[in-house]
Amino acid sequence: MxxxxxxxGACSLATHVLLLELGQQVELINKNAVSDFAALNPLGxxxxxxxxxxxxxxxxxxxxxxxxxxxxxxxxxxxVAREQAIENLMLANASVHPAYSKLFFLSAHISDAASLATGLQAAAQSINQLWRVIDGRLGQQPYLGGAQPSPADLLLTVYASWGEYFPVAITLGSNVERMIASVRAWPTFVQAVAAEQAQVSFQQALAAELAEAAAL
Ligand SMILES: N[C@@H](CCC(=O)N[C@@H](CS)C(=O)NCC(=O)O)C(=O)O
Structure with missing residues (x-):
């Protein structure tokens, strides 16, 4: 296993869904519940x-x-199909993910409200430019993978939900929205989201119980 x-809800959701798509069993471990996570990934x-x-x-x-x-x-x-799928995978992971990461980074490091708003707007523009290109490609075919979904479609579906955490206008485009709705409806996607949420709810309930016991 x-x-x-x-x-x-982080990018790890794509790995989770992929494991389920491949019929693999997975033990989920919330990073925040691990005291020495840096030993596994020094980048955190x-x-x-x-x-x-x-x-x-x-x-x-x-x-x-x-x-x-x-x-x-x-x-x-x-x-060619493999080469294109890997290019699309990198487009998602090395271009779209870092574009969204700017929103998280700016929000964590800029305390002045006006400067933060300016930074977020600039980051949102670069995200929108990426979605415009992707939406154009999805006007020719249902998925970046062509007639069938590819790994890039899965990763993009996970990243697309991050915009709602920020006060910015992100335009996905109607073709992107259609692709994302289709991937979100995968039984494995639904199952992975539910499993992550259930684990968080369980951990919150456990923490509350422990805090209550400690107060007695
Ligand atoms: N290049 C890395 C980036 C991974 C990354 O940025 N992960 C984010 C979540 S989407 C993260 O763990 N951030 C630190 C945190 O959540 O504490 C990858 O593709 O795996």
Whole structure:
């Protein structure tokens, strides 16, 4: 069984969904419940995947690792289709994810409200530019993978929900919205979101019980 270190709703959700799509069992471990997470990833970031004695990091690398290991129809074995799928995977993980990360970074590090608003607007513009390009491509085909979803479609669906945490206007485009609605409806996507939320609720209930017991 794999162990997946995650944060609820973070990019680790894509690894989680992918594991379920591949029919794999996964033990979920909330990063915030681990005292020495830096020993697993000195960068402090999820996802971290443990497969036996291997500790694997970086979301795109995990996707390629899992798709190389388990039979699937999400990534062609060779040829132009594979090259395009990997390019799209990197577009998602190395361009769209970092564009969204700017929103989190600015919010964590800028305390002056006017400066923060200016920074967030600039970050939102670069996010919107990426969605415009992706929306254009999805006007030609339902998924970045063509007729079938690809890993990039899954990653983009996870990232797209992050905009709602910030006071910015992010425009996904109607083709992107259609693709995202389709991926969000995957039974594995629904199952992964529910499992992450259930674990958080359980941990909150446990923490409340412990706090109550300590107060007695
Ligand atoms: N390049 C890394 C970036 C991972 C990343 O930024 N993860 C975020 C969540 S989406 C994170 O763990 N941030 C630190 C935190 O949540 O404490 C990857 O693709 O795996």
């Amino acid at each position: 794999y162990k997946l270190y995650y944060s609820p 970031a999820v996802p971290v995947l443990v497969d036996g004695d291997k500790v694997l990091r970086e979301g795109a690398a995990l996707v390629l690792y899992l798709l190389g290991k388990h039979t699937n129809s999400l990534l062609a074995a060779e040829g």
